[in-house]
Amino acid sequence: MPYAFTLDDVAFLRSADGARALAAVAALPLTGRVADVAAVRKLVGERFAPVLETVLLRRKGKLDPNWLYTSDALQQASVPPVARHRAARLAGRDVHDVTCSIGADLAELGRIARRCVGSDLDPVRLAMARHNCPDVPVVRADALKPVTRNAVIVADPARRDSAGRRTWRPADFAPPLDALAEVYAGRDLAVKCAPGLDPAAVPWAAEIELVSLDGQVREACVWSAGLATARRRATVLRSDGSRWTVTDRDPDDVGAAAPGEWIVDPDGAVVRAGLVKHYAARHGLWQLDERIAYLTGHTPPPGVRAFRVAEHGHYQEKSLRTLLRARGVGRLEILVRGLDVDPDALRKRLKLTGAEEATVVLTRIGRTPHFFLCRAERVPR
Structure with missing residues (x-):
């Protein structure tokens, strides 16, 4: 359970004595074990609980390291x-x-x-x-x-x-x-x-x-x-x-067509905002299927991690396993949209042992499952 701070705790933490106690405890390694409590209690006395909790929260690194906060906040x-x-x-x-x-x-x-x-x-x-x-x-x-x-x-x-x-x-x-x-x-x-x-x-x-x-x-x-x-x-x-930023006021006149040289997985904010077509139109991309968020094109947007297509076709697990083994792929990133495929479970079933690495994009075009064997690349800005 997170520690429940009191107003008295906050007053102490804001004081000169509190600042010294926080600095002293911040210098400890704090392994996360029960022994930490004893060590902090020995160092700062009965104020150990709010001091220890504050130091641990500050180590999460989300906000200013000199701030005070509760776990929920x-x-x-x-x-x-x-x-x-x-x-x-x-x-x-x-x-x-x-x-x-x-x-x-x-x-x-x-x-x-x-x-x-x-x-x-x-x-x-x-x-x-x-x-x-x-x-x-x-x-x-x-x-x-x-x-x-x-x-x-x-x-x-x-x-x-x-x-x-x-x-x-x-x-x-x-x-x-x-x-x-x-x-x-x-x-x-x-x-x-x-x-x-x-x-x-x-x-x-x-x-x-x-x-x-x-x-x-x-x-x-x-x-x-x-x-x-x-x-x-x-x-x-x-x-x-x-x-x-992209908004619904941007053009969205794109449709679906045959795969280009690249696959682009739009940022999650774009997908959740329902702006995949608008993003595609901005960057000269198009969809593989109008109901799927994956985009494709011949030139990916600058600054994104995109996937250069090496081979693609109808997806069947057995044929994909054969292809990956023939290419010596042992480390595989699996991206899925529109298909009922668990990437972790599939990776285990493939039992790959090669030295190469690749990305496979699994999706559907119409009603047909497709795979895209790719190389992930960070596009320069």
Whole structure:
């Protein structure tokens, strides 16, 4: 069970004595064994539990290593590049983060908004936010009882039930999405959600944006009418600071045709946003099948990991095994869309022993299963 911080814990961690205790424990190797508790207790005394928990959370490396956070708050917090991107859309505005928690979004909003305030009901998280975001005012307030006027409302509802289990029903969020939309009707509203959000659950949303970072889909953000610039958007971020976006306003006049020299698996944000055709049109690609997200073409987009096709044909496990053994393939990446194939189970059944490595893309074209034997390559920017 995660440690339950108290206000007294936070006050100690923010003090000079707390800073010394954190520094001392941070110097320990901390193997994850029971002996760690005894070692930390010996080093810092009865305050060992909040100090040990804080050091362990900081070692996860998700946020600023000098911050304070609880385990649950850290799990839900946006990583800085994603929070920074969302904040950039609100530059120069007055912003109220009504579920500020420990301040992950608040920190980025505070750097770019004209004026910014954070609020939350949890007094412990508010105390941590005051430490993490010293230049942004925070107050205790219920997100469903407005305490500001005219500011853009930013919210990140908790997505766990009273037992701590993850919930996917927007009505079970805290606060519920519909309640937020009702309370702030007529005001600009941006709500962070899980990437699996069903658009039908937010009929009031004018834009749904899917955001990925380094190939991993991180979140969806729902934007009200005053903030929307498209109906659907996919934003792809990289840790090097680069980013690009595609929306449903981009052309989508592509269809399906015979395979080209490359297979491209679009970023997950593009797929989840339903913008595969728009992405394909931008880069001169087309689909293998109009119901499958794999794209193909003669020139892959810059900066992506694409798959140069060496051989393709109708897929049968036995014939694929024969081909791979003939080519000396022993290390095989298996990508699947549209077929009921478990990559791990298939890899075991193939029993490959060669020295070469390859990627096989398994999909269907129409009703026919196909394979594409490929070499994965990182395309230069």
